[in-house]
Amino acid sequence: MNELPLRDIHLPAEISWWPLAIGWWLLPVLITLSIFLIIKFIKYKRLNRKVAFRKIALNELNQLRSKFKDENNSIELIRSVSSLLRRIALSYLPRENAASLTGKNWVSLLNDLSTQTVFTDKTGSLLEQGPYMKQCEFNHSELLSICETWIKTLPETNNTDSITGVTS
Secondary structure, three states: OOOOOOOOOOOOOOOOOOOOOHHHHHHHHHHHHHHHHHHHHHHHHHHHHHHHHHHHHHHHHHHHHHHHHHHOOHHHHHHHHHHHHHHHHHHHOOHHHHOOOOHHHHHHHHHHHOOOOOOOHHHHHHHHHHHHOOOOOOOHHHHHHHHHHHHHOOOOOOOOOOOOOOOO
16 A cells, blocks of 8 residues: 555635625625715705696686687686686695685785786785676786796795785
8 A cells, every 4th residue: 555645634724805896896886876866856846836836727727718719618717717717726825824815815815826826816805706707808818828927937845824915
């Protein structure tokens, strides 16, 4: 037999925990990036909801415009416009602040919601009394353009805590 000198098996050195593998470096970067993207997405959705709300309101106003051109019913137009404005106001304010208002308080609330005074005394009195009249003559295109301007000048955020619509 051959007597060769055998040596013990040498095991490789233990794997150290430092330097970290590439996956461990990418993990905090991906977590930070995910948090950043989630925050941006939430902000985008909130802004987009307001823009979508305006688009929906303007589309409904345009539908009222085309319906009036087809039917030429002034009373139905003023009632529908008044209803649309009230629904928009209810989306901005608590129900107890907007739902029960009528007359000058209602018009005052509409002007307070907007960033500018849109409804004048003439238009305001039309909104106050028009839905309850049997016949009403007014400039339809002027009313619809004023309502369109009002919708476009509504604030982006719902920061309307101080608005009550009640005038002294």
